[in-house]
Amino acid sequence: MLILERIWDFYVTVFFTAFNIENIILLFGSVILGIIFGAMPGLTATLGVGLLTTLTYGISTNAAMITLLGMYVGAVYGGSYGSICVNIPGTAAAAATAMDGYPLACKGEAGRALGLTTTSSFIGTMVGMFFLAVFAPIIATLALQFTSFEFFFLAFFGIMISGGLTGQDLVYKGWISGLIGLFLALIGRDHLQFFPRFTFGISELDGGLEVVPVLIGAFGIPQIIQVIRDQLSIGEAKKFQRVLPELKIISKHITTIVRSALIGVGIGAVPGIGEDIAAWVSYGAAKKASKHPENFGKGEYAGVISCETGNNACIGGAIIPLLTLGIPGSPPAVMLLGALMIHNVTPGPMLSIEHPHFITEMIAILFLASFAMFISGIFLAKQVVKVLRIPPPIFMPVVLTLCVIGSYALGTKVFNLYLMVPVGILAYFMQSMGYPIAPLVIGVILGPMADENLRRALMVSQGSFLPFFTRPVALILFLVIVWMFISQTPFYKRFLGGVKARIFKQE
Amino acid sequence: MKKYCLLAFLFVFVLSGLSLAQEKKFPVRDITNTVVWAAGGGTDVCNRIVSGEMAKIFKVNINVINKPGGVGGSIGMNDVYSRPHDGYAWAGVSESCVTAGVQGGWDKRMYVWDYFIVGGSPDVISVTPNAPYKDLKELMEAAKAKPGSIRAGASASGSIHHLNLLALEKGAGVKFNYIPYPGSAPAQTAAMTGEVSVVVTSVAEQQQLIRAGKLRPLAMLTPQPFTMKDVGAIPSSFVPYPGLSKYLPIMQAIGFAVPATVPENVKETIADTFKKALATDTIKNWADSNYYTLSGKTGKAAKEEFEKLESLFAWTLWELGAAKVNPETLKIPKP
Numbered sequence: 001m002l003i004l005e006r007i008w009d010f011y012v013t014v015f016f017t018a019f020n021i022e023n024i025i026l027l028f029g030s031v032i033l034g035i036i037f038g039a040m041p042g043l044t045a046t047l048g049v050g051l052l053t054t055l056t057y058g059i060s061t062n063a064a065m066i067t068l069l070g071m072y073v074g075a076v077y078g079g080s081y082g083s084i085c086v087n088i089p090g091t092a093a094a095a096a097t098a099m100d101g102y103p104l105a106c107k108g109e110a111g112r113a114l115g116l117t118t119t120s121s122f123i124g125t126m127v128g129m130f131f132l133a134v135f136a137p138i139i140a141t142l143a144l145q146f147t148s149f150e151f152f153f154l155a156f157f158g159i160m161i162s163g164g165l166t167g168q169d170l171v172y173k174g175w176i177s178g179l180i181g182l183f184l185a186l187i188g189r190d191h192l193q194f195f196p197r198f199t200f201g202i203s204e205l206d207g208g209l210e211v212v213p214v215l216i217g218a219f220g221i222p223q224i225i226q227v228i229r230d231q232l233s234i235g236e237a238k239k240f241q242r243v244l245p246e247l248k249i250i251s252k253h254i255t256t257i258v259r260s261a262l263i264g265v266g267i268g269a270v271p272g273i274g275e276d277i278a279a280w281v282s283y284g285a286a287k288k289a290s291k292h293p294e295n296f297g298k299g300e301y302a303g304v305i306s307c308e309t310g311n312n313a314c315i316g317g318a319i320i321p322l323l324t325l326g327i328p329g330s331p332p333a334v335m336l337l338g339a340l341m342i343h344n345v346t347p348g349p350m351l352s353i354e355h356p357h358f359i360t361e362m363i364a365i366l367f368l369a370s371f372a373m374f375i376s377g378i379f380l381a382k383q384v385v386k387v388l389r390i391p392p393p394i395f396m397p398v399v400l401t402l403c404v405i406g407s408y409a410l411g412t413k414v415f416n417l418y419l420m421v422p423v424g425i426l427a428y429f430m431q432s433m434g435y436p437i438a439p440l441v442i443g444v445i446l447g448p449m450a451d452e453n454l455r456r457a458l459m460v461s462q463g464s465f466l467p468f469f470t471r472p473v474a475l476i477l478f479l480v481i482v483w484m485f486i487s488q489t490p491f492y493k494r495f496l497g498g499v500k501a502r503i504f505k506q507e
Numbered sequence: 508m509k510k511y512c513l514l515a516f517l518f519v520f521v522l523s524g525l526s527l528a529q530e531k532k533f534p535v536r537d538i539t540n541t542v543v544w545a546a547g548g549g550t551d552v553c554n555r556i557v558s559g560e561m562a563k564i565f566k567v568n569i570n571v572i573n574k575p576g577g578v579g580g581s582i583g584m585n586d587v588y589s590r591p592h593d594g595y596a597w598a599g600v601s602e603s604c605v606t607a608g609v610q611g612g613w614d615k616r617m618y619v620w621d622y623f624i625v626g627g628s629p630d631v632i633s634v635t636p637n638a639p640y641k642d643l644k645e646l647m648e649a650a651k652a653k654p655g656s657i658r659a660g661a662s663a664s665g666s667i668h669h670l671n672l673l674a675l676e677k678g679a680g681v682k683f684n685y686i687p688y689p690g691s692a693p694a695q696t697a698a699m700t701g702e703v704s705v706v707v708t709s710v711a712e713q714q715q716l717i718r719a720g721k722l723r724p725l726a727m728l729t730p731q732p733f734t735m736k737d738v739g740a741i742p743s744s745f746v747p748y749p750g751l752s753k754y755l756p757i758m759q760a761i762g763f764a765v766p767a768t769v770p771e772n773v774k775e776t777i778a779d780t781f782k783k784a785l786a787t788d789t790i791k792n793w794a795d796s797n798y799y800t801l802s803g804k805t806g807k808a809a810k811e812e813f814e815k816l817e818s819l820f821a822w823t824l825w826e827l828g829a830a831k832v833n834p835e836t837l838k839i840p841k842p
Contacts, residue, residue, distance in 0.1 A: 206585075
């Protein structure tokens with residue numbers, strides 16, 4: 001009975017929203033704005049949802065949710081534009097997409113890559129929505145399995161996995177880059193006792209390094225220098241075919257899509273980490289499962305599909321603990337929480353009693369938002385690819401200007417520019433020496449989480465490391481990290497090779 | 508020559524008149540309200556609600572952003588104070604911000620700001636539903652028997668909830684293992700996951716979880732009991748422990764502030780609009796349904812309240828051994 005009622009609610013909301021011209025304008029407007037936010041370096045999904053939150057104060061709760069979810073879905077998807085076209089991810093969530101998206105663009109397949117990301121983002125959002133609708137109460141309990149012990153391992157896992165996946169020649173280089181990021185994250189006052197660390201008396205460093213200038217500096221500056229230095233022209237836009245993806249490619253990668261969507265929902269449901277980790281883990285899993293892992297990083301369709309499905313599926317996942325427990329599952333969901341409180345809807349265990357239709361409404365809006373994203377995406381992608389026809393000597397300075405504005409706009413602090421440039425130069429030299437950049441950025445993003453939770457966990461256990469190994473979820477995470485570390489070392493590979501050789505000999 | 512002089516004089520006169528007229532008008536562009544605590548917390552939501560109502564009257568946007576971190580929100584406060592003192596940069600603050608000075612994050616006194624106080628919600632001490640303590644007395648006895656063994660969560664050290672916890676420890680002569688969290692919401696989540704068994708936050712922040720049975724309230728940290736829908740009366744902690752009156756209550760004062768050097772006419776415009784916003788039904792209904800008491804203090808009265816809080820907080824922290832900077836060096840008077 002309850003389920004029938006819910007399904008009825010769902011169709012009623014979808015119907016009333018879709019046949020209201022104001023809502024449709026709001027929906028498409030915010031989705032397109034979201035895509036632009038996502039594509040521009042420096043403007044992130046979190047910032048977009050945050051900025052729109054205050055604007056929604058005057059409108060109804062329903063319209064506000066249309067605007068905010070549209071923005072959220074659009075921005076998470078839009079990040080892939082920058083990744084594919086210029087190798088500068090618009091958001092941290094799209095950093096993994098650049099791994100294979102940019103090589104595809106270099107091959108002249110930017111149109112196809114954008115088509116694939118549009119479709120897989122759409123499918124990902126839909127799967128996330130489905131889980132929100134059906135399994136919300138079950139997944140919500142998952143969120144409560146995570147305490148400081150698990151959060152530390154999770155943050156560390158995120159840094160390790162992005163390091164392990166991006167190293168071009170040696171896997172250690174990825175990890176070294178991740179650890180440099182982790183170190184950079186320690187700058188500033190620590191969050192538990194407020195002791196200033198590595199600030200050298202500079203008050204701007206008290207709050208730590210801001211993620212956005214680091215993200216832009218680390219990805220943007222090396223790319224700009226490289227393109228101008230090597231006179232690279234990105235992809236031949238002439239070869240660009242259709243944006244509507246061939247169903248053949250999608251159906252061929254259906255297992256990758258399902259796997260990535262499940263990973264995305266699961267990671268979204270865990271509080272504190274969001275789309276960026278979902279994308280990396282999906283990418284890693286796709287690489288592990290692939291028959292041709294050596295093609296990853298050189299323009300593999302599965303690479304693009306996995307991370308875009310993963311990061312969009314994360315949205316539905318992140319909303320689950322938000323609505324059922326009042327715990328936001330990702331940084332943009334934190335902003336959504338604020339927006340809900342403004343509209344006098346307090347998410348939490350009482351939500352389904354105080355506002356019985358609210359969760360269904362959110363599901364219906366997410367459903368519409370993913371459609372709006374798909375339609376706008378297909379139209380926009382066609383135009384975006386034309387950008388690649390602009391010759392790099394004109395295009396790159398424009399990108400550089402956008403990078404500078406993006407770094408400065410957040411908090412309008414000139415200090416962010418002083419931060420962006422050195423990080424960019426460091427990143428350029430690291431890249432020239434074959435160190436991947438993505439783990440460094442992930443390290444800066446997840447570093448504070450790792451640091452704070454490790455020390456809080458030790459306060460909780462009064463100095464004992466034992467709970468790290470006696471708590472089941474923590475132990476699993478620990479074993480996964482150890483296995484990931486060992487399986488990537490040359491020693492293990494030699495050992496495995498030796499074992500295989502011996503087995504074959506005996507036969 | 509004379510003619511030119513006269514013309515030039517007239518020109519300057521007209522220009523200055525224009526610029527004066529422009530100065531009178533506030534606001535002409537969007538305002539940024541920087542909340543110094545995390546999104547979704549009491550200060551954040553309160554500022555968003557009030558900013559939203561004020562934006563309607565002002566007819567410009569008031570962008571509410573969060574800049575948490577530092578001690579007592581010092582990072583956000585320093586950030587706002589470093590911007591032009593023109594009334595377009597507000598700091599969304601709460602009573603806990605007065606501790607920034609003695610914790611070494613803010614080298615000025617609190618009278619450098621002018622405040623607009625919305626109100627606050629009283630603090631309550633709760634335990635997880637499966638905890639064996641049926642009332643405050645049982646919890647205190649258990650804490651006395653094994654000092655430092657019971658884990659108590661509250662927002663960052665120096666926050667009002669931490670101060671309430673410290674005052675409770677001092678007044679009842681017990682010791683908890685205090686675990687700091689970035690805000691009240693993560694502290695309450697930690698209680699739900701079982702990482703801590705005791706949590707001190709405000710009624711407004713806890714009401715959902717209390718009413719859903721995810722947390723069990725033991726006592727109010729105010730002299731009066733509190734009646735909550737679906738739950739009933741929560742007794743005052745002052746009944747079993749009268750000694751607490753020496754340290755408690757420490758009440759919230761949430762609102763926003765602008766640097767005191769902002770032009771008087773701008774401050775007056777903000778105060779007028781602030782009072783109009785607080786009188787709207789939207790705000791009144793919101794306050795009722797969210798367990799807030801509205802204050803509406805501005806100008807001298809608000810400043811006095813914050814100065815009182817500053818001296819109380821600074822010296823309490825110093826007495827409790829939780830301050831880094833001696834309040835005497837900042838010339839903060841004793842309460």
